[in-house]
Amino acid sequence: MRIAVFGTGYVGLVQGSVLAEVGHDVLCVDVDASKVEGLKAGRIPIYEPGLEDIVRKNHAEGRLNFTTDAAEAVKHGRIQFIAVGTPPDEDGSADLKYVLAVAATIAEHMEEPKVVVTKSTVPVGTADKVRAKIVEVLGARGRSDLHFDVVSNPEFLKEGAAVADCMRPDRIVIGTSDPESEELLREVYAPFSRNRDKLIVMDVRSAELTKYAANCMLATKISFMNEMANLAERLGADIEMVRQGIGSDQRIGYHFIYPGAGYGGSCFPKDVKALIHTAREVGFEPKVLQAVEDRNEEQKSVIFDKIVAHYGSDLRGRTFALWGLSFKPQTDDMREAASRVVMEALWKAGAKVQAFDPEAMEEAQRIYGDRDDLMLCGTKEATLRDADALVVMTEWQAFRAPDFDLLKEKLKSAVIFDGRNLYEPARMARRGFAYYAIGRGLTE
Numbered sequence: 225m226r227i228a229v230f231g232t233g234y235v236g237l238v239q240g241s242v243l244a245e246v247g248h249d250v251l252c253v254d255v256d257a258s259k260v261e262g263l264k265a266g267r268i269p270i271y272e273p274g275l276e277d278i279v280r281k282n283h284a285e286g287r288l289n290f291t292t293d294a295a296e297a298v299k300h301g302r303i304q305f306i307a308v309g310t311p312p313d314e315d316g317s318a319d320l321k322y323v324l325a326v327a328a329t330i331a332e333h334m335e336e337p338k339v340v341v342t343k344s345t346v347p348v349g350t351a352d353k354v355r356a357k358i359v360e361v362l363g364a365r366g367r368s369d370l371h372f373d374v375v376s377n378p379e380f381l382k383e384g385a386a387v388a389d390c391m392r393p394d395r396i397v398i399g400t401s402d403p404e405s406e407e408l409l410r411e412v413y414a415p416f417s418r419n420r421d422k423l424i425v426m427d428v429r430s431a432e433l434t435k436y437a438a439n440c441m442l443a444t445k446i447s448f449m450n451e452m453a454n455l456a457e458r459l460g461a462d463i464e465m466v467r468q469g470i471g472s473d474q475r476i477g478y479h480f481i482y483p484g485a486g487y488g489g490s491c492f493p494k495d496v497k498a499l500i501h502t503a504r505e506v507g508f509e510p511k512v513l514q515a516v517e518d519r520n521e522e523q524k525s526v527i528f529d530k531i532v533a534h535y536g537s538d539l540r541g542r543t544f545a546l547w548g549l550s551f552k553p554q555t556d557d558m559r560e561a562a563s564r565v566v567m568e569a570l571w572k573a574g575a576k577v578q579a580f581d582p583e584a585m586e587e588a589q590r591i592y593g594d595r596d597d598l599m600l601c602g603t604k605e606a607t608l609r610d611a612d613a614l615v616v617m618t619e620w621q622a623f624r625a626p627d628f629d630l631l632k633e634k635l636k637s638a639v640i641f642d643g644r645n646l647y648e649p650a651r652m653a654r655r656g657f658a659y660y661a662i663g664r665g666l667t668e
């Protein structure tokens with residue numbers, strides 16, 4: 225099937241290449257000309273395991289192409305996926321300007337029936353706005369005769385495992401009440417729905433809300449565990465034991481109940497804020513969501529608070545080794561990462577940071593540029609030189625079993641602040657480290 229995808233970010237590029245991988249003929253369009261040029265030359269703008277291989281392979285075999293020419297993309301696909309960003313507006317609501325700009329573009333260029341599929345995460349009611357925009361532009365062109373439908377098909381991929389998630393989705397949510405659109409999307413997704421029917425078809429508004437409900441549920445699990453961790457610390461309990469104690473209950477499960485230095489990334493923070501905004505718009509106070517958001521904001525400072533408790537608030541003359549810049553492992557994405565909150569607080573208190581991340585070094589350079597109080601180091605060991613302490617902010621595999629003798633040798637003093645609970649407090653104490661983690665009250 226011929227498919228156009230608007231937006232070549234984490235969602236558009238991954239979904240576009242996965243659709244090409246199973247045989248569809250995909251044309252990806254982006255307004256960012258340098259990105260498109262790079263992709264044509266095989267340069268992948270983001271880090272995602274397995275992505276480079278499938279982009280190059282499908283591009284070479286002619287099923288995956290890239291353009292900045294929106295007219296060509298509209299002509300190309302019976303199906304038009306919208307996968308552009310929906311960043312938070314100042315009031316926390318999702319900014320729909322990119323989505324509506326694509327809707328207008330599709331309406332400007334379409335000459336035959338189209339099914340417009342929203343993959344971006346958009347508030348309930350957006351499909352109506354997309355529809356209204358298309359009607360408006362078609363009307364202005366004198367082409368109100370052209371048939372189209374707007375379908376909601378939210379994306380559930382996880383950064384860091386995006387290709388695998390799209391190849392083997394848990395479920396595919398389709399929001400439409402048009403049988404023809406449903407049939408078309410069944411055909412698109414049939415290759416991904418072979419061992420059981422993965423499609424859950426529902427009305428558009430429910431599909432739109434499903435995406436927010438999923439992300440907010442996951443964010444709630446994290447904030448709940450962080451609340452328990454903070455409590456455990458004050459009560460002299462160990463949250464890691466508590467985590468195992470509750471995870472063994474099948475109704476709770478082990479997934480997504482890791483305490484830490486707060487959730488970040490491009491999705492949870494913005495989606496929780498957007499759903500809070502949506503709720504207030506309809507006169508409903510979202511008490512649980514607001515608490516989830518508040519707990520997370522505070523949690524991002526917990527590691528800095530521990531640093532201040534250890535050294536005092538004046539950190540001038542101190543240097544910290546920082547492991548992990550991305551908001552989670554297996555990605556180079558630093559949007560709303562907890563590492564940024566800690567780094568910026570350290571700078572404000574006068575300290576210097578020597579940082580390493582397996583994938584996010586370029587991104588850190590892009591965000592912060594050259595500055596005296598940040599040294600981006602080529603290896604995790606290089607960060608340790610003359611550093612007062614180590615701060616761990618992302619749970620990359622490469623940080624899980626470091627050479628502790630080397631750490632002791634290189635650091636000025638044996639102090640570790642661990643925002644991801646990677647090490648065993650008792651073992652760290654035996655090794656002679658002052659070890660500060662999240663919610664491990666018994667050993668602090």
Ligand code: NAD
Nearest residue numbers: 231232233234235253254255256308309310344345379383
């Ligand atoms: P992104 O910022 O990585 O990419 C968006 C792309 O759209 C950019 O390359 C931008 O240049 C392009 N773009 C903007 N306007 C355009 C236009 N008019 N025509 C063509 N291209 C245009 O965003 P992302 O992370 O891929 O997220 C996209 C959407 O998917 C968001 O709504 C997000 O909430 C949602 N989502 C993201 C994830 C994730 O893990 N990143 C997961 C699920 C859903």
